[in-house]
Amino acid sequence: MSKAMICSCEDVTVDDIRHAVSRGFCDVESVKRYTGFGTGICQGKSCSAAVAALLEKEKALKPAAVVPFTPRPPLYPTELRMMASAPVDESQPPVGGLPQEVDAFPAALRPEGPVPAKAKVVIIGGGIMGLALAYNLARAGETDVVVLERGYLCAGASGRNGGGVRMQWGTPSLVELAKRSIELMKGFARELGINVWLRQGGYIFLAKTAPVAQRLERNVSLHNRFGVPTRLITPDEARDIVPGLTMKDCLIASYNPEDGVIFPWPFLWGYAQGCQKRGVRVETYTDVTGFETSGGQVRKVKTTRGDIACDTVVLAAGAWSPQVAKLVDVKLPNEPHRHEILSTEPLKPFLGPLVSVLDSGLYFSQSMRGEIVGGMGDAKEPAGLNMGSTLRFVSRFAQALMEQLPEVGHVKVLRQWAGCYDVTPDNNPILGRTPGLDNLLQMSGFVGHGFMMAPAVAERMAKWMATGESDELFTRFNLRRYSDAAGHSREFGTGTLEREDMVIG
């Protein structure tokens, strides 16, 4: 069959690129994500220029808006065993990262024309939180909503995570939210017309130290109480589920067969399309520059494309939330922490569940496309909006993965990247009204697991906003919990805050 291939690694045709443009994906990063061009073995070496030239020729983009997608290391597929040979000094914090890209969107990508002069609700942040909320509001009849996103959809943590979704949490609130989210994910394609490739291959948590083992043991009864079928398994049983897994130093493991992995990007596109169909405006490449307040209320949101007068503002900017809150003199306790991740060459299916070693923060799974996708937390990582990649990470990860699964030594890394966890002092989110600014609603602080919580959180929040009915979620996780009655910061770890201890990394 005759086809004109533009990206032969991923079998993307010229017609596929045109189709993506017809669906509204015009910038290079978005076309890459929608069609998959440049995500294969060659990482765009042979196709980038051809795709860019086509987008420019067909007027999908102005010439100044044609920028290459970020070239990720390694530049050639490189075996994990070679990466593992780089020296790492675990006693030192990681330094640097390539390339620094926190403020890299050219102005030429900004849509022409102003944003609407007023809206009932302005949502800051076009990640899964903001988009899911906007969609749920629209479904409840509130369509006078504008979502502001500083980059393309998927530019932040929602586009950078590993796609793991699990119900194995340490606190009732999160178990319940995650369970509901996975239910919603199962019906996502039916509701929004786009596949999200949920594959319930389970999650296996391995414990190598006694405190972690105790945590897993304690959680099983909590999970079972909520109808989550987690069970403790022996190292031998874990090996039956994942052949080849070494269980050195492993004390015990927990397994929930209903956890799984999804493909993150289509959630954003699906919610965004669902919003737009109902009249909600989703404005990409639009920055928030300030606020206008009076009488304890936010009156206007200022953007690079004009001001929006509004009744309610929702801050759902993930790791960028503290920075945005600062513009209106609200101090959030969240801190961004870089988490690095990588993806390998695609292999035929061999790995069912996502496997995580809670003690070291190692996790890995196999994506629907066959890549091993995984990461590993770094206890020494300093706070900061850093999304650069390091050799240190890829080396640490490769060493840890090869220890757990020795057959992967020859498997080649295709690309590494990073995103930011939005870390709060108690590993729990910040939701609800802002003390002193009643119509500024917080929706951040999800510590790297916001993606899997978003469908359920957004459903609850939209209902709470639309009906005014009380919901304990928005009092339990209110910003107030971090300060005492006099407004002073509380000492953390004094037992007043319930801490989530099942965060990977």
Added chain:
Amino acid sequence: MRRLPDVPPRGRAITVDLEGESLPAIEGEPVACSLIAAGEPMLARSIKYHRPRGPYCFAGACSHCLMRVDGVPNVYACRTPARDGMKLERQNAYPSAKVDIFESIDWFFPKGMDHHEMFAGVPVAEQVMAKVARQLAGLGLLPKTPAPVTAPARTVRTRVAVVGGGAAGLAAARVLTERDVGFLLIERDDALGGRLANGAPEAGGPSLDDIHRISPSSVLTRATALGLYDDEAGRFLAVGTWEADAPRLVKVYSERFLLTPGGHPPTLPFENNDLPGVYAGRAASLLLRRYDVAPETAALVGWGAELHALANLLQERGTKVVAVVDLRDTPPAGAHATAVRGSEPKAHGLRGVSAFSYTREGGGREKVSCDAVLVSVPVSPSFELARQGGAKVPFDEKRGLFVVETDADGRTQAPDVYAAGDVTGGGTAKDAAAAGRRAAQALVGGLS
């Protein structure tokens, strides 16, 4: 493709094993070259549509030649030296690459597919599709045994790291040698020269003599720059090398990075541009000049000086050139006798190229029989390292390429990163050498 007759062999005659069949090869040449010379141009099936694939770029810049080699999946056959008895398997086919039932997917989706919308939300179909997709996804199989451990990474410090030993890199290395500035030249190939050694010869182009002026201790060959990272000790290149035939990672810290990596042979979108037998122009000149392998009958398509130089080179060495289609310009004086301006190129054939057709300017559709279609267009700059290092990479509308932005002396906006040659937008080898010299002179001036 065939080995040229009456040419003395360049190495020891050996055999390699392709799925149980013993095929002749020359030791040390890229095994993909051995296979096509032995009449096996189809090396793989593509990831989604299971289309037949053969090597295209011979530069590790596409994915057409990935094979399972001695039990390791997804290995570039175009960059793997042939060894006696090595075991080669084609991937992603059932029951075999020659008869692959999943080829039918290609017919079900004549224009392409949108896997995001396909069966989305259709009860049962959705679940079945997810199961099938998972089984069909992926290329190779996980290796069956653990890999040998790699030797610990080595750290090297130098004043100037030069990436790429082509026209620009060699000219720069010569300047650094003359000025007695310590440098390390990193070359991906097993020999220096780039297009001076492997491309179609350019009239008035620089000679390869500079190679002999460079101290071998300043050169790393078979060394691939993987990224321009930084850490507590400064900026460094992570370089994947081969030492004593084993892989080794080398960290190269340097005061300046002079990036002269040239470009990648790009894809030119036209119908069946991925058929086995379609090769990048620079692949064809490499095969001919380095390994004495060439098509019997070739059609050429593309634009630029290299296209016409390649046609003449092939003709001289005995290939029958049946069409040279310039998609942009009227062929220059001295172009091959068949050269015309044309459009809408198309390759024909079932498992490999058997013919080529195009629309002749001011005329109708023409079709010629051939065993290879050679795509010669200006290379796509290898801007990746420069972008990682902080250089600007704008889109050059006229050329239709991303280029690294530099001043006349190769300075990028990152103070320690310089770039020269094809990476800044291409041109002749002579231009590249001049740019390499200027950049080397400029960066030496800035060294303390």
